[in-house]
Amino acid sequence: MYKRTIDNYWSFKTADTKEFTHCYHAYPAMMIPQVARTLIERFSPKGGCYFLFDPYMGSGTSLVEASLKGINSIGTDINPLARMISQAKTTHFDIAEIEKCISEIQLFPFFFSEEKVTSTDFSRISNYSFWYSEPILLKLSYISQTIDSFDNSVQLFFKIALSEVVREVSFTRNGEFKRFRMAEDKIKQFSPDVFGLFESKVYRNLEGLKHYNRANGNATAKICDFNTVYDIPNDLLPDESIDMIVTSPPYGDSHTTVAYGQFSRWANEWFDFPNAKNLDNLLMGGKKKAIQQFETESIKEELQAIENTDLTRYSEVVSFLNDYSDSIHNIAPKIRKGGVVCFVVGNRTVKGIQIPLDYFTAETFEKLGFQHIKTIVREIPNKRMPSKNSPTNVTGAKASTMSNEYIVILSRM
């Protein structure tokens, strides 16, 4: 249908994925920087790439890579944590100012006492005593108040380090995106070094920043919060203004695939960002609409088969695809003639049936005046995402859902 090319080059098995500011903060289903980098290098449109767009920016991998190549970019995400990470990763903070602040951080273990904590109101964090011990909350609050006393221009750099700590020192089970509390016996032994952890992240990120600041520094990256499913504001992105899209969209709703909202809730609540609690409902496919609102030949049989087997799963899949299709309809006019879109997608399996989202993506763009250039199949060695799920209600039955991703490349005619 839309020819796939398997190319092992794109697996980047031994690549350092944490270069530059890519080391700052974990995020679910991050794109490998080398994928974004190589797409820009090999598939930039004729006439050049001066303005790049990522409509589902996540932690801003594409924007960082664009900026390293001196390309201006714009990205959007409705998850506030994603925007905070992307903003931090694309900012050229002043190293000297940061080093001044670090000398204060080094003194935390000596100067800290609980009486010095000015804010002890944690009511913005739901069920906070279930997720944190009180001494830990007080230390986190002390870090926050110290960051607030730093020069405005560098506060974000430190907040991004704190944002990771906030999650790691909670009672959530490590290594999972979803919010599961540790077992009681683990909690009893759990005494993380809050200040040490924070300091080590600051140092790690500082190395990344130094590397980033030495590279090309003139490009701008604009971080936005519009929802591409509904509208793309014309004043921010006029029609035909974009040379290239490099993005990785979700591959299903957050409830049954990657739990962006749950993963982000620690930071979103700590920083009192909006929609922290109901984010997963706002992301693509978050609201159930059982009626299919798009036309498709490319995945018709798969959808039919799922509908015949399980109406609930069918409505989950269709709700996501309705939003995804609307989003592509809003994105398409923003690309200039000859411009290139690169969508890195995953093909999930529902009820044992794999949904070729790469075909659907290519088909939807083609109907909007794009031409399919190629689809590259790559292995995903590093991505932390469920590779198995329960395809049936049979306990313990697992089916492989994804071990490849598909890079769909099209150009606007």
Ligand SMILES: C[S@@+](CC[C@H](N)C(=O)[O-])C[C@H]1O[C@@H](n2cnc3c(N)ncnc32)[C@H](O)[C@@H]1O
């Ligand atoms: C696969 S992740 C992107 C990861 C990113 N490429 C990176 O390297 O971190 C998909 C992103 O889509 C975002 N998203 C979901 N629905 C969205 C919508 N309607 N508008 C904008 N972003 C959305 C999620 O919040 C998530 O951050």
